[in-house]
Amino acid sequence: MEKTRRKPSIQPTIITVRPAPGRKSRALLQFGTVVVPAAVGRSGRTTRKREGDGATPIAEMRLISGFARGEKTSGLRTRLPIRLIREDMLWCDQPDDANYNRPVKAPFSKSHEKMKRDDGLYDVCLVMDWNISSRARNRGSAIFFHLIRPGYQPTEGCIAIHPRDMKRILPYLRKGTVVRVL
Numbered sequence: 001m002e003k004t005r006r007k008p009s010i011q012p013t014i015i016t017v018r019p020a021p022g023r024k025s026r027a028l029l030q031f032g033t034v035v036v037p038a039a040v041g042r043s044g045r046t047t048r049k050r051e052g053d054g055a056t057p058i059a060e061m062r063l064i065s066g067f068a069r070g071e072k073t074s075g076l077r078t079r080l081p082i083r084l085i086r087e088d089m090l091w092c093d094q095p096d097d098a099n100y101n102r103p104v105k106a107p108f109s110k111s112h113e114k115m116k117r118d119d120g121l122y123d124v125c126l127v128m129d130w131n132i133s134s135r136a137r138n139r140g141s142a143i144f145f146h147l148i149r150p151g152y153q154p155t156e157g158c159i160a161i162h163p164r165d166m167k168r169i170l171p172y173l174r175k176g177t178v179v180r181v182l
Contacts, residue, residue, distance in 0.1 A: 015145075015169075017056075017159055018182045019045065025154035029161055031172070036165040042154035045181060049130075049140040049157070051095050056157050056181055057143060061128035063177045067115055069123040079174040080126065089115035093141040101131050101141035113142050121146050124166050128159075128179050145179060 017038060020026040024044030029036050046055035068076055070084040087106070092099040094110035104112060115122055122144070130143035140157060148160040159179065 015179045039152045039160045041157040051138045064127045066126040077171045091142045095137040
């Protein structure tokens with residue numbers, strides 16, 4: 001009798017984020033068969049993303065890389081390129097600056113986000129290709145996939161999930177994984 005070979009299961013390459021019933025800042029994130037609660041922007045989702053509008057873009061965004069707090073995320077497993085966050089790491093969100101929507105180093109006098117945050121949101125912070133490979137001023141910056149605030153509070157336009165859920169899916173993510181916001 002001949003043995004039947006099972007095909008290896010193909011890991012999902014798409015993360016789908018769809019609205020959850022209730023609040024416009026709540027969502028459901030699906031990766032393969034895993035479905036978890038998530039938070040999106042305080043203004044919900046939009047097809048017309050603008051800097052500072054508090055909305056998450058309705059789009060398909062590829063994962064590019066990530067950042068992690070080494071002292072808080074030891075044993076992190078992923079195929080994504082991950083850089084350890086240092087104290088001097090910032091992200092420029094000043095639309096009229098040449099570094100708009102790019103990482104920069106402190107000291108930096110223009111408007112920016114600190115990557116080494118005290119609230120833990122960026123202990124794992126994945127960079128999605130929103131307005132990065134093809135930048136346009138005021139189209140939105142620092143649209144990340146990161147960890148959630150207690151109570152699934154809204155983000156400023158990012159996608160956020162619980163640390164246990166991030167740890168669960170992170171080993172399957174790689175550069176090019178698509179995050180599809182519906």
